[in-house]
Amino acid sequence: MKSKILILFFFLFSILNFSQSKLLGEGSIKQKSYNEIIPFEIERGNIIIQVQIEEKIYRFLFDTGAPNLLNTDKFTNRVSAGNLMTSDSNSKGQTLSLTKVPSFKLANLTFENFYFLKYEFSKNFVFNCLNLDGIIGSNSFKNSVVKIDFQQKKLYVTDNIKNLNIRAKGNKMKLFGHQKLPFLELTMKGTNTVKEDVLFDTGYSKLYTQSNRAFATFSKEKVLENIITKKAKLSVGLFGTDQESNKSIFTIPNFQIGESNLQNVVAFTSNDENSKIGNEILKFGKLTLDFIKSKFYFETTDFKQNTNLEKNYPLFVPSYENGKLIVGMIISENLNSVLKIGDVITSIDDKKINHQDCEEVLNFQFPTEKMQINNDKNEILIKNYR
Secondary structure, eight states, X not given: OXXXXXXXXXXXXXXXXXXXXXXXXXXXXXXXXXXXXXXXXXXXXXXXXXXXXXXXXXXXXXXXXXXXXXXXXTSXXXXXXXXXXXXXXXXXXXXXXXXXXXXXXXXXXXXXXXXXXXXXXGXXXXXXXXXXXXXXXXXXXXXXXXXXXXXXXXXXXXXOGGGGXXXXXXXXXXXXXXXXXXXXEEEEESSSEEXXXXXXXXXXXXXXXXXXXXXXXXXXXXXXXXXXXEEEOOOEETTEEOOSEEEEEEEEEEEEETTEEEEEEEEEEESSSSOXXXXXXXXXXXXXXXXXXXXXXXXXXXXOOEEEOOOOOOSEEEEEETTEEEEEXXXXXXXXXXXXXXXXXXXXTTEEOOTTOHHHHHTOBOOSSEEEETTTTEEEEGGGGO
């Protein structure tokens, strides 16, 4: 049986100077009292919602780790209202223009006078593959309570938390900057116990990734196990692939959010300034973000509070660079003699990889028997390296 292997595509925006980003804090919801249900689709772990702008329906990514963003391939001739220096998860920077959207709608909710950054999505492989028209970020909900139900594929947006009938205890949530980035407190336990404030980023489809800064501390605190550190080129940010650097894979014996405990969580480090938790956590429960009172609530699915995620490490991890699917990290020592970072993966189990087909790249399946690299010059029999 084939199993999907992780491709680490990270798309967190970081606003470099929040004192210059006050426009991102402007805008409001027209209705004063509301309790709205917004349906969504799930594509490769991403939350896709319908947004109505000027009587037309568009596909937007719901991303709590980003500000509002318009795809200039679809929205042309928008008047600019200034520029803002931004950086992606790999700390690659670029100046983007801001534009004001007088009105947009999510279901029956009307959002007025919000600012959006502008970016050409065709420059980004994954955004282009998802056929996105834009991003709705956390700053749109700065005066709301948002409940995310992954199983029912619904967002509940209200001005009064009593409308949501939440059965979990509240936990403190920190909101950062005009962008209102939500940071949740997690607890990690091994021999010792540590707590960490992590960004909840619905633009990240996996469970958890740890910043190098956090890893430098936690790796000494006996809360991480089976640590393997290698040179790697893993993450693809908004403005390109990261440079080759040390990355680590490790296991967290106990990973707690709210009253839920996940055991044996496998995670990687990243170059991002912040650790983050992504949409995979929503498979285990419903998450509510109360932007009004700065609290979050995690309701575990079927009241199951302990889940064991134990799994083996992959032999290697793929990535994407310059239009090619490549070897991003070699985890198995046995593969060091036959693979190197940047090797182009050209065939999996005798099936040629079409590197221009984003579906093939994003749905990469780990080989069960063999794979070819660098225009089939080298063939690797996987069974010899397990």
